[in-house]
Amino acid sequence: MSKLPEKTDTDRRRFVAGAAVVGGTVAIAPGVTLMAAGRPADEAVTDKVRWGLLIDSNKCDQGCNACVTACKAENGIPDFGRPATDAQWIRKVDVTDPQTGNSFSLPVMCQHCEHPPCADVCPTGASFKRADGIVLVDKHICIGCRYCMMACPYKARSFVHEPVANQKPHAPRGMGTVESCTLCVHRVDRGAIPACVEACVGAQRGAMVFGDLNDPNSLISRRLREYPSTQIRADLRLNTGVRYRGI
């Protein structure tokens, strides 16, 4: 196979080598990050990066559904009007403290755990974690046993309950298999940010920041260092790649 000459190629290598750590990621506005370093298809994923999200529920509006809509459009997730069986890769959860009446809203999706219970229980290894921390389902070896759905503490996974049509080439789906948020791996690999994060910026919220948790100079790392944040069900010690503020 011929390799297309890509400028990002060299950027990537410098990035990995640590020579252009700051230059690899450019913040153009609060919460907006352009990933200059895409990954060529013939280059293996490494654990030098760990992709993550920081979600600030203070900036997340209860009535806003932009991230959910964007995810469905990006990944071709249809809405059959059957909420019990329709796939939901990302959902908005409204939380109220019954003691104080304080309430907040936040999107919940696959938390891309460092120790993902879904991958632990998967009998065939179809659920797996990529070296860069993205948790995925290999659609070719998923047998549809749904044990991962039993194991996920976040209800992040959906089973494809009916025949699929009009699939996106970058997000293959299949009836009888399990799926969940891929952190828009197809976009991340070419140096772009996930669709939900982009939509959040577009909606003037800026509640979501995407970036490399391993890079101390990335926006997400700086934010995490600067402000307190937490993980949902931190007690399970899964070391999630998705972190929250204001919950």
Add this chain to the structure above:
Amino acid sequence: MKNRIRFREIEANRGFWALLALMGTLIGLAALAFFYLKIYGHVATGMNNQIVWGLPHVFAILMIVAASGALNVASIGSVFGRKVYKPLAPLSGLLAVTLLIGGLAVLVLDLGRPDRLIIAMTHYNFKSIFAWNIILYNGFLVIVALYLWTLMERRMNRYSKPVGLAAFLWRLILTTGTGSIFGFLVARDAYDAAILAPMFILMSFSIGLAVYLLTLMAAASGNNRPIGHHIMNRLKNLLGIFIAGVLYFVVVFHVTNLYSEQNAVASRFILAGGTEHTTIFWLVYVVIGSLLPLAILFAPQTAGNPRAIGLASVLTVIGGAGLLYVIIIGGQALPLQLFPGMEVSSSFADGQVNAYTPSLPEILLGVGGVALFVAMTAVAMAVLRFLPESLADDKLDPHYSAESTQEEAAAKA
């Protein structure tokens, strides 16, 4: 002079063919249900993204658990050396195999991609208890088949003890594995307890023995081979102990849960949540499936009556199914706690008790698995010699009279 026990096939009489025809119909309906689901997808079931395991899993796990327990009778004969159980051992081994195949068939046909079964056999994630179970189930079939060979082929008889011991140990590990499917689910309040593994072992003892008794009685009555009172008495006492044993584990499980507020949520939901799971737990499992059979087995009016023992066995199986329903589906009906102590709502049923109503295809699939088990057992018994020619006490146990006199004397003392 030692009396050699003779084994004989069951007769392929009219009742046998009627049974096969009925089971064949049920298997056919299950096949239709399977293809229906294959075309339309799981949207045609009552299962959804909240209740991901439904009625097929209750049927499957009921049979898988019963399979390991059905081996009890053989184990008592081979491993613990109780001679009277030895003639009953081949049927015990047969049931272990047919129940397991019936249960696995339902489990496999309910997969989203049953056509990828070969992947489940070739790709193993050794951190997954599910993957270990695949190995344990296949291994169990092989070991029990070997065990049957040592029991039924005279030249192999001398190996029956070591192979029987291997089968006994393997089945304990197997049921530990089945219980651990739930025990290892750290995220769900209703599971995540090590006690589920021994609880499943006890469940396997009671359900497996009940199925064994029912099969033995059905085969005996259909072939005019009356079962001796002495052996029935032993088996029914054993069944009573197992039923009480399961009840003990269930009580300990819930009482320890109720002690701390964090775990009490799950037990309160089952015990007093007011959903169908509360009704099934108390009415089906505790009253109909445990207390009633215990009363029937030990009340002086009914104890020893073969029909009463049959009824108690049926109730034990129903109770076991009820308990599994509550564990499997009730455990998923309880909402996952992403934010403990908070009120939550979403488009994905967060914070809601999840409802489940099984659809016809699921019911047919589960019933078809049971029919497959019954048909395989009946055919095997008609083709090979699994059952002694006589089930009378003096034929099964040469020392019957002496032993029973001793027991009676001990009981009086």
